[in-house]
Amino acid sequence: xxxxxxxxxxxEFECKYISHLDLNRCMLRAVRRAELPIWYTEGFNPHPFVTxxxxxxxxxxxxxxxxxxxxxxxxxxxxxxxELMNPLLPRGIQVFDAxxxxxxxxxxxxxxxxxxxxxxxxxxxxxxxxxxxxxxxECVTIKKKSKKGMKDVDVLPYIKAMDFDxxxxxxxxxxxxxxxxxxxxxxLPLVFKxxxxxxxxxxxxxxxxxxxxxxxxxxxx
Amino acid sequence: MIFLYSKEVxxxxxxxxxxxxxxxxxxxxxxxxxxxxxxxxxxxxxDTYEIGMSHLGMKILYSQFxxxxxxxxERVFAPWTDMxxxxxxxxxxxxxxxxxxxxxEFDFIGFxxxxxxxxxxxxxxxxxxxxxxxxxxxxxxxxxxxxxxTCVSNxxxxxxxxxxxxxxxxxxxxxEVMELYRxxxxxxxxxxxxxxxxxxxxxxxxxxxxxxxxxxxxxxCRFQPTEGAPARVEKRLIMDMDNVYYPDSFVVPLVxxxxxxxxxxIFRGCIxxxxxxxxxxxxxxxxxxxxxxxxxxxxxLCENTGYDEISLSSLSSSDYSDIVGLLTCLSEWSDxxxxxxxxxxxxxxxxxxxxxxxxxxxxxxxxxxxxxxGTQRLRDAINKNVREDExxxxxxxAFSGGWTNVKLYFMIGLPTETYEDVEGIAKLGQAxxxxxxxCENRAKGRGVNVTVSASSFVPKPHTPFQWEAQNSIETxxxxxxxxxxxITTKKITFNYHAAYTSFLEGVFARGDRKLCKVxxxxxxxxxxxxxxxxxxxxxxxxxxxxxxxIDPKFYASRKxxxxxxxxxxxLDYGVSKDFLKKECEKAYNSETTPNCREKCSGCGAACYxxxxxxxxx
Numbered sequence: 001x002x003x004x005x006x007x008x009x010x011x012e013f014e015c016k017y018i019s020h021l022d023l024n025r026c027m028l029r030a031v032r033r034a035e036l037p038i039w040y041t042e043g044f045n046p047h048p049f050v051t052x053x054x055x056x057x058x059x060x061x062x063x064x065x066x067x068x069x070x071x072x073x074x075x076x077x078x079x080x081x082x083e084l085m086n087p088l089l090p091r092g093i094q095v096f097d098a099x100x101x102x103x104x105x106x107x108x109x110x111x112x113x114x115x116x117x118x119x120x121x122x123x124x125x126x127x128x129x130x131x132x133x134x135x136x137x138e139c140v141t142i143k144k145k146s147k148k149g150m151k152d153v154d155v156l157p158y159i160k161a162m163d164f165d166x167x168x169x170x171x172x173x174x175x176x177x178x179x180x181x182x183x184x185x186x187x188l189p190l191v192f193k194x195x196x197x198x199x200x201x202x203x204x205x206x207x208x209x210x211x212x213x214x215x216x217x218x219x220x221x
Numbered sequence: 222m223i224f225l226y227s228k229e230v231x232x233x234x235x236x237x238x239x240x241x242x243x244x245x246x247x248x249x250x251x252x253x254x255x256x257x258x259x260x261x262x263x264x265x266x267x268d269t270y271e272i273g274m275s276h277l278g279m280k281i282l283y284s285q286f287x288x289x290x291x292x293x294x295e296r297v298f299a300p301w302t303d304m305x306x307x308x309x310x311x312x313x314x315x316x317x318x319x320x321x322x323x324x325x326e327f328d329f330i331g332f333x334x335x336x337x338x339x340x341x342x343x344x345x346x347x348x349x350x351x352x353x354x355x356x357x358x359x360x361x362x363x364x365x366x367x368x369x370x371t372c373v374s375n376x377x378x379x380x381x382x383x384x385x386x387x388x389x390x391x392x393x394x395x396x397e398v399m400e401l402y403r404x405x406x407x408x409x410x411x412x413x414x415x416x417x418x419x420x421x422x423x424x425x426x427x428x429x430x431x432x433x434x435x436x437x438x439x440x441x442c443r444f445q446p447t448e449g450a451p452a453r454v455e456k457r458l459i460m461d462m463d464n465v466y467y468p469d470s471f472v473v474p475l476v477x478x479x480x481x482x483x484x485x486x487i488f489r490g491c492i493x494x495x496x497x498x499x500x501x502x503x504x505x506x507x508x509x510x511x512x513x514x515x516x517x518x519x520x521x522l523c524e525n526t527g528y529d530e531i532s533l534s535s536l537s538s539s540d541y542s543d544i545v546g547l548l549t550c551l552s553e554w555s556d557x558x559x560x561x562x563x564x565x566x567x568x569x570x571x572x573x574x575x576x577x578x579x580x581x582x583x584x585x586x587x588x589x590x591x592x593x594x595g596t597q598r599l600r601d602a603i604n605k606n607v608r609e610d611e612x613x614x615x616x617x618x619a620f621s622g623g624w625t626n627v628k629l630y631f632m633i634g635l636p637t638e639t640y641e642d643v644e645g646i647a648k649l650g651q652a653x654x655x656x657x658x659x660c661e662n663r664a665k666g667r668g669v670n671v672t673v674s675a676s677s678f679v680p681k682p683h684t685p686f687q688w689e690a691q692n693s694i695e696t697x698x699x700x701x702x703x704x705x706x707x708i709t710t711k712k713i714t715f716n717y718h719a720a721y722t723s724f725l726e727g728v729f730a731r732g733d734r735k736l737c738k739v740x741x742x743x744x745x746x747x748x749x750x751x752x753x754x755x756x757x758x759x760x761x762x763x764x765x766x767x768x769x770x771i772d773p774k775f776y777a778s779r780k781x782x783x784x785x786x787x788x789x790x791x792l793d794y795g796v797s798k799d800f801l802k803k804e805c806e807k808a809y810n811s812e813t814t815p816n817c818r819e820k821c822s823g824c825g826a827a828c829y830x831x832x833x834x835x836x837x838x
Contacts, residue, residue, distance in 0.1 A: 014226075014244035017234055018475045022241060026475060033527035059235045088527060090248050090475060189235075204232050 002039055003071045005078050006053075006221075007085075008097040011062040015092025020055040026093065027067060034084040037073035053105035053220070054180060054212055057187060060113075062209040068101060102221040103214060110213040111180035113188050117172050119201045124172040128164055130199050131172075135160050142194035155191045180212065225321035233307040241476035242270035243304060245318035248473040249526065251287045251294070252319055258293040260399055262286055263317050263327040265297040267334075267342035268752070273298045274472070275480035277534060278333055278370065282391055284468035292399065295319040295327075296472070299342045299749070300349070302756065308349060315349040324350035328402060329365050331395075332383075334372035337729035338722065338752040340379060340740055343368070345749040347382075354744065356384050356429055362405060362412045369395070373426075374503055375682040375789040378729050380428035381737035384412075385419055387426075388792055389456030389503075390489070392465055394424040420450040424457030426792070433734055433788075439775055441733065441786040455793040456503075460831040462489065462510040467518055470525035482530040482563070483522040487515055487547070491536035492817035492833055493568075494824075495593070496604045496808050497635065499681035500536055502796050505826035507540075507817060507833040512547050516554060523560055531555070532563040539564075539571020542818075542836075548576060565589075569607045569615050577622050588619050591630035594638075595645025601811040602637050604804070609649065613656045621662040626670050627653060633700045633717070634678040634692035636808060643700050646673060647707035654712045674716040675704060677723035681730050682789040683796065685804035688781040691727040693774075694720040721759040725751065727777035733788040736776075739769050797825040 011023065018026070028048055031038055040046040051068045071078065081098035089095065119127050134140055139154040158178055166173040178186040192203050212220035225245055226234075234240040255261070264283055266273030273279060279296070286294035295317035300308060308315070314323035324330055330352070332343050344354050347366065353359050356366065368379065369387035376386045387394050398419055405415040420427040430450035434443040446452050459465045471483065490507035491500065510518075519531055533551075541547055548562070555562050564576070569590045592607055594600045600607060616627055631646045650673045657669035677697045680689045692700070697720035708715055729736065742765045750756035766773050781787065783802055790798070800823065807814060814822050817833045827834040 014241070014246035015475065017240040017244050019239075019241070022476050025477070029473070029527040029529075032529060058240070088248070090246055092246055 001074055003074070003076075003078075004101050005069050005071050005081070006066050006099050006101040007069060007081060007095055008064060008066050008099065009089075009093055009095045011056060011065050011093055013061075013092040015090055016059060016061045019058045020052070023056075023093070024050065024052070026090070030085045030088040031069065033088045034081075036069070036081065036084065037071055037076050039070035039072045051105070054108050054111070056209060057189070059189065060207045060209055064211050065209075068105070099221065103218075106182060107214045108181040108212050108220050109179065109183075109215040110177050110217065112175065112177045112210045112213065113207055114166075114173065114175045114210055115188060115192075115205055115207040117174070117192065117203050117205045119199075119203055122201065123169070124167060125169055127172045128167055131159065131162070131195060132164075134195065134198055137198075140194050140198060142190060142197065144190060153186075153190070153194075155186070155194045158186060158191050159195065175210075177213070225319065226316065227313070227321060229311060229313050230316070230321070233304070233311065233313070236307060237304045238301065239476055241474075242298065243300065243318075244475075245296075245321070247475050249470045250296075250319055250472045251283075253287075253293040255293065255320060255322075258291055260292045260329070260403060261327045262292060262294040262329040262331060262399070263297050263324050264294055265324075265330060265332045265343075265346055267299055267332055267339040267346060268336075268750075269301055270298040270474075270476070271478040274474050274478040276333065276335070277484050277486060278391075280468055280471050280484070281466070281486075282395065283472070284470070285392060285466045286395070286399075288466065289396070291403075293319075295322075297324065297346070299346055302750065305345075305349065305749070314351050315346055324352060325364060328363060328406075329367055329399065332366070332368045333370040334368050334379075335370050336752055337372060337378075337726045338757075340729060341743050341748045341751050343379070344382060344740060344744045348744060354382055354741065356382060359384070360412060362402075362410060362415055365402065365412070365415075367395075367398070371500065371503065372730075374499065374792060374794065375730060375732070376426060376428065376792075377734050377788040378732040378736040378740065380734045382740070383428065384416060385425055385427055387457070388424050388454050389794070390458050392459055394422060394457045397422050398425060417448050417450075420448075423455055426454045428734075431791075435735075439735075441788060444786060444788075444791055453791055453793045456795060458504075458508075458795075458829060459489075460508060460829060462508045463514045469518075469521045471522065471528075473526050473528070480532070481528075482532055483519070483526055483528040484532050484534050485515055485519050485522065486510070486534045487538065487541050488535045490832065492540055493537060493606065494604055494804070494814055494816065494822070495606075496602075496685040496804055497593070497632065497678060497681075498536075499684050502683050502801075502824075503794050504536070505795055505824060506829060506831065508831065509542060512543065512550055515547060516550055519551060519560075520554065523558065529559060530561045530563060532565060534565070537568055537571070539568050539576065544571070545573075545575045570611045574618060577618060588624055588626070589628040589630065590615065592649060593630065593632050594635060594642060595631065595647070595649050596642045598811050599635060599638060599642040599645070601813050602808045603635055604808070604813050606813055606816070609652065612649070613652060616653050616656050617660055620657050620660040620664075620669070623664050625657075625664050625667050626672070628672040628674065629653065631673065631675045632678040633675045633704070634697050634723075636678075636680075636686055636689045637811075638692075638700075640700070640703060643704050644707045646675065646704055647709075647713075650708065650713045651710060654710055669712055670714065671712055672714045672716065673708070675701065676718045677720055679723050679727045679730055682787070683792075683794050683801070685801045685808060687731070687787065687801065688783060688785075688805065690780040691724070691777045693778055694724050697723070719754070722752070722754075722757060724773070724777055725759070725762060728773045729776075731788070732776050735771060739765055739771055742769060795824075795826040795828060800824045 038048045078098045082095040085095045140156045141152045143150045144153045162174045162176045286292050367385040368383045369391045373386045416427045432445045436442045488509040490504040593605045680686045
């Protein structure tokens with residue numbers, strides 16, 4: 001019997017700078033070295049079957065990422081996966097759980113982020129105020145490349161959704177939930193880019209993706 | 222968890238391409254406590270991360286240096302132009318990947334010189350680190366700039382910048398020099414005293430201790446050691462390949478690099494003596510590792526890195542004395558483990574059914590052979606010793622085995638070459654295409670693709686062609702055009718290199734100390750990555766030469782007399798100048814020389830009393 005397994009991991013520190021493709025290779029190498037009884041595709045060029053429900057962009061840290069594999073051995077205890085894989089992974093990518101998937105990847109609708117932003121020469125309070133000021137506008141658009149060429153996206157609703165409660169006078173911290181997944185996906189860096197265009201300043205940001213949710217805001221498991 | 226790169230670096234990482242090249246943090250990278258080590262070595266590769274991380278020499282020395290508890294060796298690569306621009310704009314000094322510390326904090330800054338066109342990167346990296354370029358401007362006993370690798374076989378164009386060159390293989394001499402440094406530092410010696418003592422170690426060349434005088438025509442009239450430095454600097458080499466240090470793990474990159482696999486070195490040197498090939502003369506004699514050592518090192522490497530591909534490295538893998546035995550024992554292990562073996566550097570006459578069946582597990586990407594020249598006469602002149610019928614037979618074997626892609630490497634501009642030889646390249650390509658259609662077991666329903674690549678020949682020091690004039694840019698371009706027109710089939714894809722880059726490579730390959738000022742000026746102009754077409758500006762280079770009053774043709778296009786003092790004559794790689802002269806004369810008569818296993822030709826390398834020189838023939 002093939003058994004689906006969802007492997008949960010973090011992607012932090014220097015590892016936030018590796019691309020999805022590089023992450024994929026890194027994971028495959030670890031899976032192979034850990035000798036997990038993984039299912040191989042049966043095509044012309046068999047390779048371990050691995051999918052990522054919601055691939056993460058380069059430059060964003062993640063606290064709860066996942067990838068799906070299939071296990072061919074019924075007696076294999078999936079709870080040992082973290083201890084088998086972690087010594088084989090870089091310090092920035094660590095597996096913390098392996099579970100049987102409860103939700104299909106296609107039901108991912110939202111992702112929750114936390115970010116610290118700063119602008120050289122501006123205090124945290126000033127930055128927060130200038131972002132809040134944008135909420136008075138009718139729209140904040142930015143050009144985005146899509147399959148059908150460039151199109152304008154209005155990111156104002158997402159700026160309005162930003163919660164600055166965790167900010168203080170030193171750090172401008174925000175949390176926000178954005179559409180994510182197959183049907184609609186909004187990248188937080190794109191929202192920051194739009195803000196940059198309006199305030200004419202370059203924003204330094206550090207984004208952490210915290211979690212993923214379904215349409216009914218249930219945690220993706 | 223500590224962030225090893227600085228906050229300033231963090232701010233620019235998202236603004237550059239492939240930031241994963243600048244962060245470190247890979248599996249198996251070595252992190253030490255800097256308060257507990259007493260010698261820090263920055264191993265610098267003067268090209269991008271992807272290229273440097275593929276280099277075996279760096280992997281060997283990185284692991285070996287770090288195997289000493291008191292030494293911490295870290296890696297440094299040349300940042301790509303987008304990163305460099307931001308670093309300069311924000312005054313971020315070049316840093317090492319492990320600690321994130323700037324190069325100024327290191328005792329040694331070591332470069333590996335693999336390619337003449339990376340010289341500007343060497344100097345640019347020093348400049349990015351804020352380290353004075355000229356050796357004489359670095360007066361303290363710290364930041365000692367050292368260099369090793371193939372190109373130190375003519376170190377003179379970099380003589381003003383580098384404190385110490387390591388001649389030959391580095392495993393022993395590098396450590397000896399580091400030990401001397403520790404002693405000198407403890408005693409409070411000056412840098413000058415340290416260099417004077419270092420020059421006494423075999424395999425060490427300290428350019429500052431030699432004076433050069435020139436004749437009016439620009440050639441060298443005297444090359445004079447001072448302060449007790451040796452008149453001849455002998456290369457260092459490892460004779461016992463089974464007991465020399467070899468890494469049990471490699472740093473496994475987080476981002477994709479050029480050769481992303483394990484590499485096992487199977488021997489050093491080459492028995493062949495192709496007259497154009499510098500590596501073949503610098504690395505004599507051939508010294509092999511035993512099968513047992515190779516197998517156990519392969520196993521350890523794959524275990525510790527997780528790689529499922531291992532490449533057997535040498536100058537000519539099929540010349541391993543028991544290649545079939547080796548592949549048999551390796552494939553027993555690799556089949557079990559699902560590891561694929563790859564065997565680069567195969568000779569045309571070395572690709573047998575036996576070998577083919579062993580490497581068949583590898584995905585069939587394509588086979589590459591290097592006949593180097595188009596006609597038998599020219600192949601004899603360069604001592605390539607490969608016959609056309611052997612090549613066709615080999616291709617037949619490959620086509621029968623299902624291969625449909627063959628790459629053939631050639632050189633244009635070899636000494637004694639005529640237009641007939643150039644046409645011969647096209648004819649040989651056509652013969653391979655014909656062989657495919659003659660082959661009854663060929664892959665059905667698929668065409669054949671023969672790629673013919675022609676690079677331009679650059680005469681190199683310590684080879685029988687070191688006295689030759691390099692073909693001018695115009696001649697090379699005429700020959701390239703002629704070859705292109707001689708190819709009439711669409712089954713052949715023709716690639717060639719820009720003649721301009723080869724010309725500059727030729728200038729620095731056989732240059733002397735007068736070129737130091739050209740390099741200084743090039744750095745002032747911001748030259749870097751000259752080996753990359755997107756950065757190389759030939760016109761700008763010619764302007765620099767003009768301003769310095771130096772004619773680059775003096776180095777590239779001039780035929781030297783046998784009795785001229787060559788800038789690299791003082792380096793002893795174990796091969797006598799007399800032997801090189803004889804080989805050069807034989808080339809003019811298209812006479813071949815047997816390989817080292819057939820017969821000893823008395824090159825001089827027998828002085829090392831080992832390797833192939835003492836094998837039973």
